[in-house]
Amino acid sequence: MTEEFEGMEQLRKIRAGDVRTASRLIRNLEDELPEAKSAIRRIFPHTGRAHVVGITGSPGAGKSTLVDALIASFRKREKTVGVLAVDPTSPFTGGAILGDRIRMQRHAEDPGVFVRSLATRGALGGLSKAVGDAVHVMDVMGKDLILVETVGTGQQEVEIINHSHTVIVVLVPGMGDEIQAIKAGIMEIADIFVINKADRDGSHQLESELMSMLNMVPEFQGGWRPPIVRIGNCFEPGPFGESLEELAAVIGDHYRRLVETDLLGDRMRRKTMVEIHEALRDAILAPILKEMTESGEMEEIAGRLLRKETDPYTIAAEVARRRLK
């Protein structure tokens, strides 16, 4: 079989929704196999249909529980759902426990739901490097909605903004200086705020602090003021279900607003920019670094730097002059 034929076959299977083929391609992307790049070349023209929703928030905020509940409510609306759930890789062993899935296992047998766990493998932005392309894969499978759960985040892990159309920031009361954390970074990326475990003390205070912060924003892009949705205790199915319906509706509203105001194009362009940067880095920088490492030049440069014979900027200029004619 020719490579071309195998590639077309792979594309056909993924477009038909074949889970094994899709999951294996995602794995090839994680492992950065060369053939994964050609696969993305083939599927790329077919992407752009799905609504991509990012879910972020501090560790244990209830993101996975929320994703599980959202799957259920979108399935009720007869939407197919893809989930990419990211958990951290241990920097010491390179291994990872991917535990988000535990909360979503009741959907395991539903052919309209595809849950795939990813490890960060050293990526710092709260996601895995493969997540952008994995979203493309699920998109081409025909998933209407793709939910991307980040690792539990602090203030800096805002990479999710580059990969989603709608970002949900999950907050919980009683974690101390919540607002402090949101001010620095996470605040700017939210399209929807969820106050989770709203049955707990402090949820009203958190809500009013959020409100007063939003009141200070002079103007919202596309006139969308991020709504605050209170989600009750997940162990009380009635009220929990109701607030979930509200959240699902707000997610739909946001998507419609993006389409109406052409902000969707903006969001897609943002992702494209990131993809170009990554692709250029892989195509131009990575081979140079590889060669410099393998030839021992890197070691030699490190030595010169340590002896203060030169500085990083001079080195960079030299390498650029030599390699990028």
Place this chain on the structure above:
Amino acid sequence: MAEKKIRIMVAKPGLDGHDRGARILARCFRDAGFEVIYTGCHQTPEQIAAAAIQEDVDIVGLSCLSGAHRYLFPRVVEILKEKGAADITVIGGGIIPDQDFPSLYDAGIKAIFTPGAPLDTIVQWVRTNVQPRNE
């Protein structure tokens, strides 16, 4: 190119709540550098097989201390085969009497570990018998 990693699922089939061993194993596989998908207790064989396929794991580890392994373990192998995923290795552990070993091996369970099995023996077995993507 990034490193290829073994992806392993640890699952507890049936109505068995003894999850201490499964949790210990999940951590020990992580420490061995594997990517571990832990699906928790009370899983049906159907759920376990579906999850294994969605997650593209190389190996499924089933833990059962309730005595229901004779039905549950072979069933997982069977469903994987039906779904065209016979290449996924299945192993098991827990309270499993010696006399059940032959029939489990016959059913396609590749290895069985019982209480007291040293963790490094288990990890070593996986390293020796399973390659990422079973290549």
